[in-house]
Amino acid sequence: EFLANALGNFDQAERFYRLALELDQNNANNQANFAGFLLAQGRRDEGFDHLDKALRLHVSSEESSLSVECWFYAFAHRPAAARPEALANLKRNLMSGARSPRWDFRPNIERARADNHSDVAWLERLAAVISDGVDISTLDEWPAWSEA
Numbered sequence: 551e552f553l554a555n556a557l558g559n560f561d562q563a564e565r566f567y568r569l570a571l572e573l574d575q576n577n578a579n580n581q582a583n584f585a586g587f588l589l590a591q592g593r594r595d596e597g598f599d600h601l602d603k604a605l606r607l608h609v610s611s612e613e614s615s616l617s618v619e620c621w622f623y624a625f626a627h628r629p630a631a632a633r634p635e636a637l638a639n640l641k642r643n644l645m646s647g648a649r650s651p652r653w654d655f656r657p658n659i660e661r662a663r664a665d666n667h668s669d670v671a672w673l674e675r676l677a678a679v680i681s682d683g684v685d686i687s688t689l690d691e692w693p694a695w696s697e698a
Contacts, residue, residue: 551563551583551587551654554657555654555657560591563587564587567580567583567584567587568584570584571584577607578604578607578608578616579604581600581601581604582600582601582604582608582619582620584600585598585599585600585601585603586601586619586623586657588600589601589623589626589627589658590657590658591661592661597623597627598627598628601620604616605624613642613643613648614643615648615649615650615651616650617643617648618643618644618648618649618650618680619650619653619680621636621637622640622655622658622673622677624640625640625673626658626659626662626667627662633669633694634694634697634698637694637695638698640676640698641695644679644680644686645686650680650681651681651683652681653680653681655673655677655681656677659673659674659677669692669694672694672695675688675689675692676689
């Protein structure tokens with residue numbers, strides 16, 4: 551994460567992600583982190599493969615920071631028809647208290663913006679709830695959140 555987000559060294563970051571996965575392909579956290587990296591790069595097919603694997607490996611009913619990150623990536627990058635499921639799972643996790651403090655979602659939000667995601671402003675608010683400790687009630691005005 552540091553190499554990619556702080557230094558912008560995407561090639562070296564990718565090498566380390568791949569090395570981590572070579573050592574343990576069944577590590578849900580490594581799969582999810584690599585998925586977020588790839589999706590932020592616009593590499594959707596490969597990113598979704600890793601995201602789906604992370605979700606399969608991780609107990610889907612378990613509310614945790616990993617679940618929150620995965621469902622955020624799904625909501626930010628999956629096609630519009632798949633977003634309600636992602637948002638419902640994300641909401642379930644957040645309502646149970648799961649958060650991912652200080653996690654940097656900016657690259658994924660910027661990719662969503664470049665891809666003309668219809669809810670970029672709400673992605674920013676979601677990220678603030680997840681990683682900055684903003685009160686979850688700030689999402690109550692969002693119709694999609696209410697319906698999730």
